[in-house]
Amino acid sequence: MTTEQEWAEERELFVASPSAASGPLAREFVALAENLMTASTVAEVLERVIHAAKAVIPGADLVSVTLRDPDDGFRTPVETDVLATRLDELQYALNEGPCVAATRKGGLGVVHAPDLLASPEFPRYGPPARELGAGGVLAVGLFPQGEAPRMGALNLYSLSTGVLDDTDRDVALVLAAHASTALATTQACAAADLEAAQLREALRSRDVIGQAKGILMERRGISADEAFDILRRTSQDLNVKLAQVAETLAGRRADL
The missing domain is CATH 3.30.450.40 (GAF domain)
Structure with missing residues (x-):
């Protein structure tokens, strides 16, 4: 000892x-x-x-x-x-x-x-x-x-x-x-992990918003700005996040 x-x-x-x-x-x-x-x-x-x-x-x-x-x-x-x-x-x-x-x-x-x-x-x-x-x-x-x-x-x-x-x-x-x-x-x-998670989420949201814009442009024959404006207005009217509106639209593409 x-x-x-x-x-x-x-x-x-x-x-x-x-x-x-x-x-x-x-x-x-x-x-x-x-x-x-x-x-x-x-x-x-x-x-x-x-x-x-x-x-x-x-x-x-x-x-x-x-x-x-x-x-x-x-x-x-x-x-x-x-x-x-x-x-x-x-x-x-x-x-x-x-x-x-x-x-x-x-x-x-x-x-x-x-x-x-x-x-x-x-x-x-x-x-x-x-x-x-x-x-x-x-x-x-x-x-x-x-x-x-x-x-x-x-x-x-x-x-x-x-x-x-x-x-x-x-x-x-x-x-x-x-x-x-x-x-x-x-x-x-911890901060880096959080930032990485936030970045991944931001990139995922950007991708799905891009998909939804593409669907609207194809189906309605409108520009990218016009498609984004539709998504934005729908988000405000329904009080739902823009990414969620875009994800719903992209996920139901076959129904449109």
Whole structure:
């Protein structure tokens, strides 16, 4: 079994020289990278990241992810403990706290409050968060890297004060970079799939509209513009999509 001291030494080695690290932390990151490659949804990526963070950062008693909604609100889609969600939601309600601040910070996007009660940055959040059980918080902004506002943050909670340190911060930055890359790739793939489906549908609609126009031109001896105008007016009169009118016409060609 790996001792806490061995974990600490391995973490320091990884931060100093990732290529030189060959112990459990390095293996954990290799496994994370492989897992993220097979994640097909945003939820899968986030679940794998928070459990990896819990495994490689001993001081992180609770881990969660904050995501920014399109309307500039916040939500917590994944967490390792329901208390993490309660601590996150307190920040959202107060519009104050490390997780919220990390989404608004450029550069590395790190916000570290090792002792919430002694943190002058979060006077409204610190006391009630401490009452809930949180001692310190380390939050790292997710993608887009280096820009603000960010789309989310990786949140690490310690139940004791002064536990999360600079080495934890560096490891969290590596985790956040993994998460950001995987999330960006997943969302890009999803957007590309949607765009491809929409393009296929648009091409199919264009083809069937062309067929319907050809039928009308042949049967009525009219121009392409006149045929399209008939289809358009029929669509409006029946309150049916133009492509659907064209598909019905093309499908019943033998009946006309």
